[in-house]
Amino acid sequence: KAGVTQTPRYLIKTRGQQVTLSCSPISGHRSVSWYQQTPGQGLQFLFEYFSETQRNKGNFPGRFSGRQFSNSRSEMNVSTLELGDSALYLCASTPEGLAGGSTDTQYFGPGTRLTVL
Amino acid sequence: AQSVTQLGSHVSVSEGALVLLRCNYSSSVPPYLFWYVQYPNQGLQLLLKYTSAATLVKGINGFEAEFKKSETSFHLTKPSAHMSDAAEYFCAVSDRDSSASKIIFGSGTRLSIRP
Numbered sequence: 001k002a003g004v005t006q007t008p009r010y011l012i013k014t015r016g017q018q019v020t021l022s023c024s025p026i027s028g029h030r031s032v033s034w035y036q037q038t039p040g041q042g043l044q045f046l047f048e049y050f051s052e053t054q055r056n057k058g059n060f061p062g063r064f065s066g067r068q069f070s071n072s073r074s075e076m077n078v079s080t081l082e083l084g085d086s087a088l089y090l091c092a093s094t095p096e097g098l099a100g101g102s103t104d105t106q107y108f109g110p111g112t113r114l115t116v117l
Numbered sequence: 118a119q120s121v122t123q124l125g126s127h128v129s130v131s132e133g134a135l136v137l138l139r140c141n142y143s144s145s146v147p148p149y150l151f152w153y154v155q156y157p158n159q160g161l162q163l164l165l166k167y168t169s170a171a172t173l174v175k176g177i178n179g180f181e182a183e184f185k186k187s188e189t190s191f192h193l194t195k196p197s198a199h200m201s202d203a204a205e206y207f208c209a210v211s212d213r214d215s216s217a218s219k220i221i222f223g224s225g226t227r228l229s230i231r232p
């Protein structure tokens with residue numbers, strides 16, 4: 001079974017531009033979550049999508065948005081990029097979400113490294 | 118507001134010794150609790166999670182954690198450290214809702230293993 005894939009793996013943008021990152025979950029998984037990892041702020045939850053609906057959202061400005069398609073693939077978009085948006089963006093998928101039993105585990109993609117110049 | 122505190126940003130143990138990584142949480146009601154591991158230059162991996170009544174949770178790679186409500190703790194242990202355990206470990210907490218997805222992470226503990 002293929003793992004979680006994220007594209008692109010590396011991205012360089014300049015301030016003010018916008019960017020779209022893609023995440024393909026494990027087949028059959030309906031929940032996709034996004035996280036930002038930076039040296040200064042650590043790991044932070046961005047949002048979760050389940051069956052094409054945003055089910056939960058972290059404390060990020062409206063410049064950060066996402067969506068999920070009927071095949072569970074998800075995209076996140078960051079508009080008007082700032083230097084502080086430079087980070088590793090991780091996505092993860094689970095069958096139904098993290099509240100399930102022990103078999104309902106979570107699988108992460110390798111991340112997209114975004115650099116904003 | 119929920120939060121987690123990981124005691125010790127860096128822990129070093131000898132190969133074969135006990136691994137103990139400390140995590141304390143702050144929450145008005147018992148939350149869901151998680152431990153994640155991140156190997157150098159790799160993505161995250163869920164080690165284990167506490168979501169039900171069983172307070173001792175066994176995870177992958179021989180790790181386990183015990184939920185202690187009276188101490189608001191969820192420490193991660195492994196009886197015998199292996200060189201391959203060297204990594205960054207994150208404790209995390211979320212609300213007891215249907216998705217448990219709004220996770221708050223601790224600042225991480227880097228585990229080093231001495232030969």
